[in-house]
Amino acid sequence: MGKAGRFSAIAILAFLLAGTVLVSLSLGRYPIPLGALITRLLGGAFATPQMEAIFFNVRLPRILLACLVGCSLAAAGASYQGVFQNPLAAPDILGASSGAATGATLAILMRLPGPMITVFAFLTSLITIGLVMFIGNRARGRKIVGLILAGLMVSSLNSAGISFMKLAADPYNVLPEIVYWLMGSLAKTKPADVGFVFIPMLLGLVPLFIFRWRINLLTLGEDEAQSMGVNIKRTRVLVIVCSTLITAAAVSVSGIIGWAGLVIPHLTRRFVGNDYQHLMPASMLFGALFLLLIDNISRNLFATEVPLGILTSLVGAPFFLWLITRKGDLW
Amino acid sequence: MLCGILLLGFSLQLNAAPRKDVAITQPSRTVSFTDSSGRTLEIPANITRVSPSGSLAQMFLLAIAPDLICTVSSAYSPAQAEFVPDYLMNLPVVGQFYGSRDLNPEEIARIGPDLIIDIGEPKDTIAQDMDDITQSIAIPAIHITATLRTTPQAFRTLGRLLGREEQGEKLALFCEKALAQVEDVVTKAGNNKKEVLYCLGPGGINVLAAGSFHTEILDWIANNKAVVDNPSSRGSGNETNLEQILLWDPELIIFGPDSVYPSVGTDPTWKQLRAIRTGAYYEVPQGPYNWMGSPPSINRYMGMLWLGKILYPQYAQYDLYTETAEYYRLFYGRELSRERYELLTANSIGPGK
Numbered sequence: 001m002g003k004a005g006r007f008s009a010i011a012i013l014a015f016l017l018a019g020t021v022l023v024s025l026s027l028g029r030y031p032i033p034l035g036a037l038i039t040r041l042l043g044g045a046f047a048t049p050q051m052e053a054i055f056f057n058v059r060l061p062r063i064l065l066a067c068l069v070g071c072s073l074a075a076a077g078a079s080y081q082g083v084f085q086n087p088l089a090a091p092d093i094l095g096a097s098s099g100a101a102t103g104a105t106l107a108i109l110m111r112l113p114g115p116m117i118t119v120f121a122f123l124t125s126l127i128t129i130g131l132v133m134f135i136g137n138r139a140r141g142r143k144i145v146g147l148i149l150a151g152l153m154v155s156s157l158n159s160a161g162i163s164f165m166k167l168a169a170d171p172y173n174v175l176p177e178i179v180y181w182l183m184g185s186l187a188k189t190k191p192a193d194v195g196f197v198f199i200p201m202l203l204g205l206v207p208l209f210i211f212r213w214r215i216n217l218l219t220l221g222e223d224e225a226q227s228m229g230v231n232i233k234r235t236r237v238l239v240i241v242c243s244t245l246i247t248a249a250a251v252s253v254s255g256i257i258g259w260a261g262l263v264i265p266h267l268t269r270r271f272v273g274n275d276y277q278h279l280m281p282a283s284m285l286f287g288a289l290f291l292l293l294i295d296n297i298s299r300n301l302f303a304t305e306v307p308l309g310i311l312t313s314l315v316g317a318p319f320f321l322w323l324i325t326r327k328g329d330l331w
Numbered sequence: 332m333l334c335g336i337l338l339l340g341f342s343l344q345l346n347a348a349p350r351k352d353v354a355i356t357q358p359s360r361t362v363s364f365t366d367s368s369g370r371t372l373e374i375p376a377n378i379t380r381v382s383p384s385g386s387l388a389q390m391f392l393l394a395i396a397p398d399l400i401c402t403v404s405s406a407y408s409p410a411q412a413e414f415v416p417d418y419l420m421n422l423p424v425v426g427q428f429y430g431s432r433d434l435n436p437e438e439i440a441r442i443g444p445d446l447i448i449d450i451g452e453p454k455d456t457i458a459q460d461m462d463d464i465t466q467s468i469a470i471p472a473i474h475i476t477a478t479l480r481t482t483p484q485a486f487r488t489l490g491r492l493l494g495r496e497e498q499g500e501k502l503a504l505f506c507e508k509a510l511a512q513v514e515d516v517v518t519k520a521g522n523n524k525k526e527v528l529y530c531l532g533p534g535g536i537n538v539l540a541a542g543s544f545h546t547e548i549l550d551w552i553a554n555n556k557a558v559v560d561n562p563s564s565r566g567s568g569n570e571t572n573l574e575q576i577l578l579w580d581p582e583l584i585i586f587g588p589d590s591v592y593p594s595v596g597t598d599p600t601w602k603q604l605r606a607i608r609t610g611a612y613y614e615v616p617q618g619p620y621n622w623m624g625s626p627p628s629i630n631r632y633m634g635m636l637w638l639g640k641i642l643y644p645q646y647a648q649y650d651l652y653t654e655t656a657e658y659y660r661l662f663y664g665r666e667l668s669r670e671r672y673e674l675l676t677a678n679s680i681g682p683g684k
């Protein structure tokens with residue numbers, strides 16, 4: 001695909017996302033007709049205060065959050081795949097997801113209020129990543145392998161901790177809450193959640209977007225990049241820290257949403273190629289679009305919601321199978 | 332691009348400050364109501380449709396005003412159908428506020444109840460939780476605290492709130508009477524409480540340990556032999572093993588529904604226990620809910636009357652069938668025939684098994 005083609009692919013994604021956001025705003029179990037919505041967007045008023053309340057407190061924050069979470073997971077996935085030069089790297093590779101899950105489970109077990117669950121998840125996710133990077137750096141042999149193995153092991157420790165906490169949880173309130181949290185959902189999104197994750201996400205997404213050409217260099221291999229005068233170590237740390245920050249922020253509000261971070265960057269590669277100059281913005285847009293579509297299914301299909309993690313797995317796992325069985329290289 | 336969308340979103344958010352020019356379609360008349368969490372809010376004077384916030388509220392509302400329920404938090408099982416009016420079996424299932432993330436607030440708003448009611452033990456964050464619901468879908472949500480001891484009061488409050496004073500009073504009186512009857516039995520038993528184990532799970536080796544969330548009535552009425560370091564707060568109890576159960580060797584065992592009850596009489600290991608040898612073992616009645624308290628709600632009033640009767644028949648002067656029939660009439664609006672009662676308690680009342 002030529003440069004113009006890649007650019008137009010990104011433009012098409014941007015238009016699709018904008019259109020989907022608009023349509024999503026009028027989609028929901030509670031009827032808000034497109035006409036009423038447009039009137040409101042143009043400065044008019046909704047017919048009832050209830051419509052106003054639902055639109056601003058339930059629907060809009062949720063749609064924004066779906067876009068932000070999808071964007072973050074996909075951007076983190078694309079970055080990890082570049083940094084680790086591993087097509088199967090995903091946001092949970094360094095334990096970001098399991099770390100967040102441990103904090104959230106602990107907070108739910110301690111009956112802490114909703115916002116504290118998010119804060120706990122965010123902090124434990126960051127602590128876990130810090131720990132993994134510390135251990136990874138001390139590991140002998142190849143640093144990247146050491147990091148991935150450390151991530152695997154610390155994730156396993158986290159899982160054990162979560163299982164133990166589930167064992168101790170009351171089955172009527174606490175246990176289901178933990179289980180549902182682990183399945184991933186945006187059903188309890190509040191406007192404050194968007195505010196909470198907006199800053200850390202911006203802090204991670206903006207540098208990833210700006211330094212996207214440097215990730216290209218990381219994929220070249222250390223010696224080659226070094227010879228081009230780039231501080232490979234610093235770049236790698238920057239990319240990992242940014243990706244982890246956005247993963248932790250995403251997971252802390254949405255719970256565990258699997259596969260999006262793995263699938264979206266690969267799918268995006270099919271359209272715009274491996275050049276991170278284009279791959280990064282396209283992945284961000286595609287991730288936002290993907291999760292928004294999935295969340296629309298979750299919101300609208302049934303009266304009780306289907307957790308997002310289940311839906312993304314239903315889409316992601318078959319894709320993954322196709323990915324590993326098709327002809328040619330994984331990249 | 333994304334930033335643009337976000338900016339649009341946030342600017343809309345700012346615009347969302349209270350608007351005075353919105354044409355508000357007020358409900359005909361409202362009254363002030365102060366709920367158990369201390370919040371005072373305006374609710375419709377004439378309530379015709381209510382949504383329970385979870386299974387406990389659903390159980391209370393089924394007892395006091397089943398015709399007002401317009402959504403359920405979880406579907407009734409086919410086994411429960413016998414005790415639940417048909418139309419409730421077909422109501423939309425909207426998920427629960429606590430315990431899961433499957434609640435769909437827009438669905439509740441679409442169905443449009445006058446009021447959302449949460450009943451049970453309050454969480455620490457109850458006022459904030461109820462405020463959040465009220466604010467996000469513009470439907471008032473209230474909490475009414477109901478523990479084992481305060482359930483009668485809760486029924487009276489609900490009665491006033493929903494215009495069902497008479498039914499609320501009847502339910503409250505039944506609960507008060509049951510509490511008094513069991514209190515009397517426990518007082519008479521004094522320090523000679525029976526040593527009991529509540530065994531559940533498919534293998535019967537899970538015990539509900541003393542001091543746990545689900546053993547409130549068992550710990551009150553009996554001497555719960557299952558003393559463990561860390562009582563699990565799960566309804567499925569603490570997992571133990573037969574060796575430990577043999578060490579405890581209680582005077583009497585109650586088994587959860589679908590446990591090993593039918594086979595213990597012939598099992599060589601279980602037969603080592605004196606409770607099994609003497610036939611002092613029973614199965615918890617189930618219908619529409621487990622009488623011992625899964626979930627721990629109004630079903631426990633029936634459970635404690637039953638426990639009092641099988642543990643201390645010499646002190647429990649009431650007739651269990653009479654009490655059970657009255658309970659099912661009051662709480663489920665069902666006449667419980669003698670035959671149905673015997674089926675319900677076939678494995679639950681000795682001797683003669």
